[in-house]
Amino acid sequence: MSTHYELCGRIALLSLDYPPVNSIGADLRTALMAALERAISNADVRAIVVTGTAKVFSAVANVKEFNTPAATREPRLATLIAGFENAPKPVIAAISGTCVGGGLELALGAHYRVARADAVIGLPEVKLGLMPGAGGTQRLPRAIGMERALQMIVSGESVPVSQLRGTRLFDVLTDGDPVAAALALAEQVADVGPLPRLRDVVVDDAVPLLDAARSRAASPFSAPLQCVEAVGWCLRQPIDEEALRRERESFVGLMATPESRALRHAFAAERAAAPIDGLQEGTPLREIRRVAVLGAGTMGSGIAAAILNAGFPVRLLETSQEALERGCVALRRNYEGPLKRGKLANRFVLTTRRLNWI
Numbered sequence: 001m002s003t004h005y006e007l008c009g010r011i012a013l014l015s016l017d018y019p020p021v022n023s024i025g026a027d028l029r030t031a032l033m034a035a036l037e038r039a040i041s042n043a044d045v046r047a048i049v050v051t052g053t054a055k056v057f058s059a060v061a062n063v064k065e066f067n068t069p070a071a072t073r074e075p076r077l078a079t080l081i082a083g084f085e086n087a088p089k090p091v092i093a094a095i096s097g098t099c100v101g102g103g104l105e106l107a108l109g110a111h112y113r114v115a116r117a118d119a120v121i122g123l124p125e126v127k128l129g130l131m132p133g134a135g136g137t138q139r140l141p142r143a144i145g146m147e148r149a150l151q152m153i154v155s156g157e158s159v160p161v162s163q164l165r166g167t168r169l170f171d172v173l174t175d176g177d178p179v180a181a182a183l184a185l186a187e188q189v190a191d192v193g194p195l196p197r198l199r200d201v202v203v204d205d206a207v208p209l210l211d212a213a214r215s216r217a218a219s220p221f222s223a224p225l226q227c228v229e230a231v232g233w234c235l236r237q238p239i240d241e242e243a244l245r246r247e248r249e250s251f252v253g254l255m256a257t258p259e260s261r262a263l264r265h266a267f268a269a270e271r272a273a274a275p276i277d278g279l280q281e282g283t284p285l286r287e288i289r290r291v292a293v294l295g296a297g298t299m300g301s302g303i304a305a306a307i308l309n310a311g312f313p314v315r316l317l318e319t320s321q322e323a324l325e326r327g328c329v330a331l332r333r334n335y336e337g338p339l340k341r342g343k344l345a346n347r348f349v350l351t352t353r354r355l356n357w358i
Helices: 026-041 077-085 102-108 124-128 136-144 146-155 178-189 207-217 223-236 239-255 258-273 298-309 321-340
Strands: 003-008 011-016 047-051 056-059 091-095 098-100 112-116 120-122 172-174 291-294 314-317
Touching: 003 026, 011 026, 011 178, 026 047, 026 077, 047 178, 056 091, 056 102, 077 102, 091 102, 091 178, 098 102, 102 136, 112 178, 124 146, 124 223, 124 258, 136 146, 136 223, 136 239, 146 207, 146 223, 172 178, 207 223, 223 239, 239 258, 291 298, 298 314, 298 321, 314 321
Parallel strands: 011 047, 047 091, 056 098, 091 112, 098 120, 112 172, 291 314
Antiparallel strands: 003 011
16 A cells, blocks of 8 residues: 555544655556545545655655556646645645655645754656656746746755745744644644645746846756746746646646656666666675775775775786886875865875785
8 A cells, every 4th residue: 555544533643654765657646646545535534644754755756667657647746736736625736755746746845844853845747758748848947936936946956945945835834843833733723724836826027037047057958948938937828828838838848858858768777777687675784894995096096086085995806017007196186176176175095006016
């Protein structure tokens, strides 16, 4: 089961439980929509709280489903968000840990949002050559203003929710349990109307901001500039008739670009390489005292630098003194610049020694 349903008095608590990161794929969307409809149809339920786990509300959509029938299977993410927005009872998102991508777009569809002060949010789609495709470019500017929204969407960087205190994005920030805070808020707003929706917020004119953002976003890649254009639709386009439709069309168009396909392939490859077959969960880590790298060429010296940066002593091995010294010269170059700029507190000691092949 990917969504748990629990009654807390007259409040329905819907908890996302789809390890490891509550990615919003077809199974979770279906389960969450069923739980939402169950809560709406129960006359004893006066408000609805949606939450994830302590570590993650939801971290992006399910990238594995892109370009498959599962990606467009109803309820789509946009359908689920509309279900939140149009619910006749207050929907409160309780956020802790990480809330990014489709997870943040889902939370933007709630009437109210509660978060732990150390939670992190973001819309990182641009890093995959994409843009938010489920209302993120339209609702986030309405929640935090055009300038902050442009920075987040075009860079793809995540930010601590504490930086957004005082915006429409969060109704409550707490150092404690966000679910408890959300349940308390739900009791307060259970019989209050009309329900606030970010889609109804009018965005202030920000043409100069958009012009500056276009200049900064100019690059060989399509996604950054397209993100700017999409955010600009907040000013001119009715959110239903034009903006959300155009956002989705742009998202689909970007998925077909070579840069997005390449970036998504690299993203999937990195995660596929991380698990080790046969390694049991909870296996204790072996202590690493020092590391040896065979070969001091371009790749070997680069690997040695990465290991040094991680804080481990490295022994670099080569078949000749000349090759070894060339590798050490390359390593020294890596650190000379940061040392001169005061970025490194300690010098790395590099020594060379003739090694015989055994």
